[in-house]
Amino acid sequence: MGGKSFYCDYCECFMKNDINVRQNHGAGTAHNIAKANYIQRYKDPQQIITEExxxxxxxRISNNLECSFGFFCRFSHYSSEELNYLQFIVDEREYKKERHMLKKTPLIWNSSKTRKKLPPVPIPPSLQPIDFEKMTDSCFESQWG
Structure with a gap:
């Protein structure tokens, strides 16, 4: 049975497109480490900081050796400079989110330098809910056409 081969995105390798081969590969340690490394690239920086x-x-990392456990290692693989950089990214993200929220909701400053929201804008009559009691004044009994 010739045919196409299966490509593993995590391990970046080709294998025979057979269910048993794929299941054995997916259960392997090398595949799980490669998958964890792949998923780690898309993790939230705040979550990485709290875990690390x-x-x-x-x-092994501090001695400039390669750790065979990868992100399954129970020790941290991030240096203090890398953690500081991740914290900088989180702080910038929070700052941008706060600035965006300030643009969305208009705020004013009072004399005590605390923020308070502006009063709600009155809704135009065309967007207000229908008051059926006011509709009794109109004449619905007129003939059409």
Missing amino acids: KVKTPCK
């Missing part, structure tokens, strides 16, 4: 600050630094 609890961990102690990995001795």
